Amino acid sequence: MARPPAAVSSDSRARIVAAAAKEFAARGYAGGSVDRIARAARLNKAMIYYHFASKAALYREILNDMFGAVHARIAAVAASPASPADKIRAYVAGIAREAEARPHFPPIWLREIAEGGRHIDAATVAHVRGVLAGLTAILDEGARGGAFRRISPAILHGGIIAPLMFFFATARVRQRLDPGGPLGASMEIDAVVAHIQQLALAQLEGKVV
Amino acid sequence: MARPPAAVSSDSRARIVAAAAKEFAARGYAGGSVDRIARAARLNKAMIYYHFASKAALYREILNDMFGAVHARIAAVAASPASPADKIRAYVAGIAREAEARPHFPPIWLREIAEGGRHIDAATVAHVRGVLAGLTAILDEGARGGAFRRISPAILHGGIIAPLMFFFATARVRQRLDPGGPLGASMEIDAVVAHIQQLALAQLEGKVV
DNA sequence: GTCTATAAATAGATAGAC
DNA sequence: GTCTATCTATTTATAGAC
Numbered sequence: 001m002a003r004p005p006a007a008v009s010s011d012s013r014a015r016i017v018a019a020a021a022k023e024f025a026a027r028g029y030a031g032g033s034v035d036r037i038a039r040a041a042r043l044n045k046a047m048i049y050y051h052f053a054s055k056a057a058l059y060r061e062i063l064n065d066m067f068g069a070v071h072a073r074i075a076a077v078a079a080s081p082a083s084p085a086d087k088i089r090a091y092v093a094g095i096a097r098e099a100e101a102r103p104h105f106p107p108i109w110l111r112e113i114a115e116g117g118r119h120i121d122a123a124t125v126a127h128v129r130g131v132l133a134g135l136t137a138i139l140d141e142g143a144r145g146g147a148f149r150r151i152s153p154a155i156l157h158g159g160i161i162a163p164l165m166f167f168f169a170t171a172r173v174r175q176r177l178d179p180g181g182p183l184g185a186s187m188e189i190d191a192v193v194a195h196i197q198q199l200a201l202a203q204l205e206g207k208v209v
Numbered sequence: 210m211a212r213p214p215a216a217v218s219s220d221s222r223a224r225i226v227a228a229a230a231k232e233f234a235a236r237g238y239a240g241g242s243v244d245r246i247a248r249a250a251r252l253n254k255a256m257i258y259y260h261f262a263s264k265a266a267l268y269r270e271i272l273n274d275m276f277g278a279v280h281a282r283i284a285a286v287a288a289s290p291a292s293p294a295d296k297i298r299a300y301v302a303g304i305a306r307e308a309e310a311r312p313h314f315p316p317i318w319l320r321e322i323a324e325g326g327r328h329i330d331a332a333t334v335a336h337v338r339g340v341l342a343g344l345t346a347i348l349d350e351g352a353r354g355g356a357f358r359r360i361s362p363a364i365l366h367g368g369i370i371a372p373l374m375f376f377f378a379t380a381r382v383r384q385r386l387d388p389g390g391p392l393g394a395s396m397e398i399d400a401v402v403a404h405i406q407q408l409a410l411a412q413l414e415g416k417v418v
Numbered sequence: 419g420t421c422t423a424t425a426a427a428t429a430g431a432t433a434g435a436c
Numbered sequence: 437g438t439c440t441a442t443c444t445a446t447t448t449a450t451a452g453a454c
Contacts, residue, residue, distance in 0.1 A: 010419070033241025036446065044421060049449065051419095084270070088388060107323040111237070113375060114319040117382040128386050154383065154396065155404060159372050166322060166371035174363065177337050185216040187363065195364060198418045199408065208411035219437070243430060260430065260437095408451060 014053045015041040021062050025104035028111050029059050029119060043104075048110045060121050063112070066105050067127035071099050078134035084142030085201055091135060092160055092197045097190065099168050099176035109161075134158060139204070148204040160200055222260045224250040232270050234313035237320050238268050238328055269330050272321070275314050276336035280308050280343075286345035293351030300344060301369055301406045304313055305398065308377050315377035318370075341366060346414070357413040369409055376401045 019040035023032040034055050037108030038045045052058040075093040077087055099105045112120065120128070133151045167187060174187075202208045223353050228249035229396040232241045243264050247254045251391045261267040286296055321329065329337070351357030376396060383396075411417045 001316055009380050012419075025323075028237050028239055028323070029295050030237055033446085040235035045449080046422085046451095047420065055448065065441080067262050079372050087245075110319045110323040113378050113382065114237070114316040114323070116378075120386075125386055129390075132387060132390070136373060152396075154387075155401070158368070158375050158379075159368075159405075159408070162371035167366050169325075170367075173322065177329075178327060178341060178363075181338075181341070187361075192364070195418060196368075197410070202417035203408070204410065221437075242428085244428080254431080255433095255440085256438060264430065 012041070012043055014049055015066075016043065016048055016051055016058070017061065020058050021102070021104040024059060024062060025107040029055075029115075032059075056119065059119055060124070062104070062108070063120060063124050064127070066098075066102060066108065067124050067131070069102075070095055071127040071130040073098060074131045074134040078137045083136055084145065085204075087138045087141075088200055088204065089197045091138065092164070092200060093193055094165055095161060096168075096193045099164065100189065106165040109165050110145075110169055142204060149206045151203060151209075156200060156203060159203070160196055163196055164192070165173050211217065218383070221252055221256055222249070225252065225257055225260055225267070226270065229267050230313040230317075232310070233271060234316040237269055238264075239323075241268075249344075259406055265328065268328055269333070271313070271317070272329060273333050273336070275307075275311060275338070276333050278311075279304055280336040280339040282307060283343040287346045293354065293356050293415075294348075296347045297370045297409055297413065298406045300347065301373070301409060302329045302402055304370060305373055305377075305402045308373065309398065315374040318374050319378055351413060360418075362410060365409060365412060369405055372405055373401070 009079075011095070016037065020032070020037045023037045023040065027033075032055075034045055034048055038048055039060075041047075048058065052061070074091060077090040077094055080087065080090070082090065132153060135157055139148060139156070143150050146153055167189075225246065229241070229246045232249065234244045236242075241264075243254055243257055244268075247257055250256075257264075257267065261270070283300060286299040286303055289296065289299070291299065308318075321327075341362060344366055348357060348360070348362055348365070352359050377400075
């Protein structure tokens with residue numbers, strides 16, 4: 001295998017996106033610096049403006065990828081031949097898996113919520129609506145078959161995604177705020193996902209509320 | 210009742226704190242501008258540095274007030290003579306009430322989670338630990354009396370606070386992302402609080418998981 | 419595609435008058 | 437306590453050479 005050339009040419013766009021996702025996750029949109037992104041991508045600022053129209057456009061690309069990936073996965077789950085209960089399990093696990101694949105996803109999601117979705121453009125809005133439409137379809141199917149009570153998709157979705165993002169994003173903080181204590185105790189992702197799956201199904205099957 | 214003087218003197222510090230809370234909630238710590246805070250408080254930048262050592266110190270004051278208020282309320286709940294189940298209800302309602310009293314609380318909370326608690330100082334850490342200690346005491350009491358199963362306070366707390374902050378913070382976004390749809394449908398705070406109370410108790414009473 | 423250099427605006431913070 | 441004026445660093449973004 002030949003040694004790669006000293007300056008790896010022209011995956012520069014991908015390097016920028018990766019560096020930007022990390023930067024925006026750590027410091028937010030406003031706090032993120034184009035200069036720092038360039039340095040992390042081993043490029044200069046001008047290259048960022050060669051590939052992207054603006055800092056905002058770069059950020060929107062990352063948002064769109066995040067929500068697009070979740071949308072695609074949820075649409076597949078909703079269209080699958082599984083039972084409604086299994087689809088709910090897959091809904092929870094699917095969001096968790098996309099978050100796991102993108103460490104920047106939970107922090108950026110939390111910040112967008114805090115900002116009132118200020119940077120979310122039309123394409124991303126469509127993805128968000130698509131995710132909710134998928135959940136609504138699953139709930140309808142379950143209700144028609146008598147397996148599920150009718151509950152608000154919004155309440156259910158919030159009860160799933162909020163704790164999920166919280167647990168991903170706080171992995172580091174919990175260690176700091178409560179080392180050794182119950183908050184700091186390591187929580188396996190699989191255990192948290194299983195817990196949230198059971199909580200969601202309990203609501204749908206009328207074991208609670 | 211006499212007309213107030215044109216320039217109300219020397220509640221300037223309080224005006225700064227109020228304006229800063231709004232600014233940091235809307236734009237985050239990094240995105241918040243001392244200039245804008247001064248303008249919103251009808252003062253100049255120099256007055257902010259007269260009252261506070263730095264932008265960071267001003268922000269920490271707001272964080273401390275938020276978490277201090279929750280800590281105080283939860284400590285009172287834990288020490289009250291109510292039943293464990295009622296204490297859990299009061300735990301959920303208490304956090305909701307403090308968030309209601311401070312519109313900046315949910316957005317700032319979400320951002321701090323996203324930032325890994327970067328701006329949280331020792332005093333605020335103590336408040337966070339105090340809240341968790343209160344919850345742990347309630348769970349222990351319930352478990353000793355046989356009313357509660359033993360479950361992780363961290364999981365329970367996350368399942369309470371994350372959806373709560375999510376629903377408060379998304380009141381405006383949901384309207385935008387899904388007007389007329391289930392997400393955009395107005396959700397009464399009382400209904401959301403009641404739902405989360407029942408969800409928490411269902412876990413503790415072994416009806417789920 | 420990649421770079422250096424720089425423009426133009428805004429940031430946090432301070433000096434010093436009143 | 438409150439102000440104006442200003443310093444310095446950093447910001448996003450662009451021009452133009454190669």
